Amino acid sequence: MRTGKKRNPSFRTGVQIGVFALVMILALVKWLKDIGVTIPLLPEISLHAICPFGGVVTVYELLATGSFLPKLHSAAFILMALGLVVALFFGPLFCGYACPLGSYQEWIGKLGRKLFPKRYGKLIPPGLDRALRYLRYVVLAMVVYQTAVIGKLVFQEVDPYYALFNFMTGEVALSAFAVLFGVTVLSLFVERPWCKYFCPYGALLGLFNLIRIFPVRRKASTCIHCKKCDKACPMQIEVSTSGAVRDHQCISCYRCVSGNACPVDDTVTISSVKEAETHEA
Ligand code: SF4
Ligand code: SF4
Known part of the structure; x- marks a missing residue:
């Protein structure tokens, strides 16, 4: 698969807005059902059922007991498997x-760029930033271990995603609200701080990325070293x-x-080793 043709950047924004709106609608419908209001035609789906990270943390429980963790659903497991297969080909799509x-975080970051143009991207010193980027693997190991030992969704207590979409339910722990608040403030100064430093699923x-079949590739022979790709990342x-x-x-x-x-054209592309060799030849 090669790329290089003009693409429409609003496609990605459209997907992001669509998924965000869908998750928000599903969370609202579930909450309304829980307080006795049924919306016709709209399905009642719990956020746990559509969270692929739920599938990751339930693997141990499934192997050990043959059942899912409380509140989890087979759909989370299927979404997890789908996410991993896609990642094998295209990375963390x-x-x-x-x-x-x-x-x-990206949208808050856009606001941060406007409000604090001189401070944005400069809050964390480069050395610390490099080290912190490995912290998410520690979080991943801790969450998987703790979930296996305790047998319930421990991550929910600090999960900003859960707090963002379930804030109205009364089920969200104060610690999760605190993390969401921290992520929101940090996003005004740092691009995607949760993703970079803390997210266990992102980890x-x-x-x-180390083994994906279609990585992003730069063709050195046509690169003009303008560094626009670096600035966009x-x-x-x-x-x-x-x-x-x-x-x-x-x-x-x-x-x-x-x-x-x-x-x-055809300089930074998404291609397999074979395609890259053919293209360079
Ligand atoms: S790293 Fe985590 S929070 Fe960031 S985009 Fe990936 S799954 Fe979402
Ligand atoms: S801009 Fe950065 S994060 Fe996005 S695909 Fe390119 S290298 Fe990966």
Whole structure:
């Protein structure tokens, strides 16, 4: 699969808005049902049923007892499996296009850029930023371990995604609201701070960048070194010095590719090793 044609950047924004609105509607319908108001034709689906990370943390429970963790649903498991298969081919496409919490941080970040143009992106010193980017693997290990030991959804207590969409239910712990508040404030100064430093699901999907079949690739022979790809990258990855982007933090947003940020056709593309070799020959 090669790219390079002019694409419409609003496609990604449209997907992000669509998924965000869908999750918000599903959460509202479920809450209304819980307080006795039924909306005809709209299904009642719990947020736990459509959270792929729920599928990850229930793997141990499923292997050990043959059943899902309380509140979880087979749909979360199917979504998790789907997310992993997609990641094997294209990396964390879920993060770049679908995750409502990722989109939320991005939109808050746009506001932050306008409000604090001199401070935006400069709050965390580069050395600390580099080290913090590995913190999410610690979070992932802790959440999976704690969930397996305790046998319930421990992450819900601090999950900003759960707080963002379930704030009206009275089920959200104060700690989750505090984390959501922290993520919101930090997003005014740092691009996607939850994704970069803390998200356990992003950590898991990010590992697929090391082996994905279709990575982002830069063709050195046509690159004009304008660094527009670097400037466009929300995760500050240096695409302009990479061959294939294998950075564990890539979120597959494709903002860097030719037709989006890169001004030269067929220079930053999404392609397999075989396609890249054919193209370079
Ligand atoms: S890293 Fe986490 S919060 Fe960020 S987009 Fe991916 S799943 Fe969502
Ligand atoms: S801009 Fe390119 S390198 Fe950066 S996260 Fe998006 S797809 Fe990955």
